[in-house]
Amino acid sequence: MKPFTLVTPKTITEASSFLKKHGDDGRAIAGGTALVIMMNERVFNPEYLVDLRGLKPLRYVRLDKTRGLRIGSLTTHRMIEQSPIVAKRYPALKEAFETIGNVRIRNVGTIGGNLAYAEPQCNPPTVLSALDAEIIVSGLKGSRRIQAEKFITGIYETQLKPSEVITEIIVPPMPPKGSCKFLKFTSRSEEDKPTATVACFLQLDAKGVCKTARLTIGAVGPVIYRCGKSESILQGKPLSDQLLAEAADSCTDSVKALDDIYGSPWFKLEVSRVLMLRALKAAWKEVSS
Numbered sequence: 045m046k047p048f049t050l051v052t053p054k055t056i057t058e059a060s061s062f063l064k065k066h067g068d069d070g071r072a073i074a075g076g077t078a079l080v081i082m083m084n085e086r087v088f089n090p091e092y093l094v095d096l097r098g099l100k101p102l103r104y105v106r107l108d109k110t111r112g113l114r115i116g117s118l119t120t121h122r123m124i125e126q127s128p129i130v131a132k133r134y135p136a137l138k139e140a141f142e143t144i145g146n147v148r149i150r151n152v153g154t155i156g157g158n159l160a161y162a163e164p165q166c167n168p169p170t171v172l173s174a175l176d177a178e179i180i181v182s183g184l185k186g187s188r189r190i191q192a193e194k195f196i197t198g199i200y201e202t203q204l205k206p207s208e209v210i211t212e213i214i215v216p217p218m219p220p221k222g223s224c225k226f227l228k229f230t231s232r233s234e235e236d237k238p239t240a241t242v243a244c245f246l247q248l249d250a251k252g253v254c255k256t257a258r259l260t261i262g263a264v265g266p267v268i269y270r271c272g273k274s275e276s277i278l279q280g281k282p283l284s285d286q287l288l289a290e291a292a293d294s295c296t297d298s299v300k301a302l303d304d305i306y307g308s309p310w311f312k313l314e315v316s317r318v319l320m321l322r323a324l325k326a327a328w329k330e331v332s333s
């Protein structure tokens with residue numbers, strides 16, 4: 045690894061100023077679980093590392109009655125996995141975070157680092173997109189909000205501008221008769237990165253008709269895919285086993301799966317359809333009980 049200088053900003057503005065000043069020679073670091081590997085492999089050779097760990101106020105999980113769940117970007121996977129608020133109100137989020145790699149990674153890796161890393165095999169973007177979460181990023185010109193499903197634009201690519209840092213993730217309140225499920229499949233060991241991740245959010249109205257369906261697939265290709273056709277099969281109709289099967293069958297219609305060490309495109313799409321049917325059935329069972 046090339047030698048580097050570690051700078052330790054005390055505020056978000058200071059961090060953004062460092063990142064702007066050093067341009068391509070500077071890089072933010074949070075837990076370091078992804079970045080240090082990439083530096084060891086010489087994918088990045090930054091001269092300056094801007095250490096975000098001093099920004100302690102960005103480490104929290106809070107429930108805001110009107111805005112929903114608020115998670116500071118420096119919150120570790122483990123803190124989210126162990127949060128009683130998350131376990132009670134957003135069990136799908138808990139499932140996504142407690143199945144990241146292994147406990148050593150989860151103790152150090154942060155939600156902000158995971159999103160900025162934008163590796164396709166990351167769990168959180170799939171579930172955050174199904175939950176319609178927003179990612180708040182701050183730079184020298186102020187803050188902006190980005191929908192989770194649009195944040196990742198390609199493999200290791202996001203909407204983040206060079207001097208921006210992720211500061212917070214906001215997940216809307218879980219509505220009555222709403223349920224979200226997240227499932228992943230790993231082909232080798234449980235600790236391995238996934239072949240496919242799926243999430244679904246379903247909300248029924250008082251008559252049992254599907255009011256909202258948000259279905260997402262991750263890990264199989266460069267970005268998070270929304271399953272628009274499946275959503276329109278479900279929305280506005282009373283749910284049935286047959287309708288869920290139809291929705292699951294078409295969930296991969298607009299997905300572009302990649303061929304890689306996690307599986308062939310054919311395998312990834314088959315796995316996604318099976319997982320989606322399981323997730324839909326579990327969410328339907330929960331909202332109709």
Ligand SMILES: Cc1cc2nc3c(=O)[nH]c(=O)nc-3n(C[C@H](O)[C@H](O)[C@H](O)COP(=O)(O)OP(=O)(O)OC[C@H]3O[C@@H](n4cnc5c(N)ncnc54)[C@H](O)[C@@H]3O)c2cc1C
Pocket residue numbers: 071072073074075076077078079080096117118143144145146149152153154155156157158159160161165166167168204208209210211235236237238
């Ligand atoms: C063995 C192993 C297994 C793994 N398995 C899984 C898995 O199953 N599922 C999964 O989801 N993930 C998995 N991961 C990925 C892991 O979740 C990420 O490494 C971790 O989330 C990155 O967070 P970090 O805080 O360590 O980021 P860092 O390594 O510090 O940074 C990663 C990138 O994000 C940027 N960055 C960090 N924080 C911010 C911020 N607040 N604002 C802007 N940019 C920022 C950095 O500049 C860098 O480019 C695995 C990783 C390993 C090593």
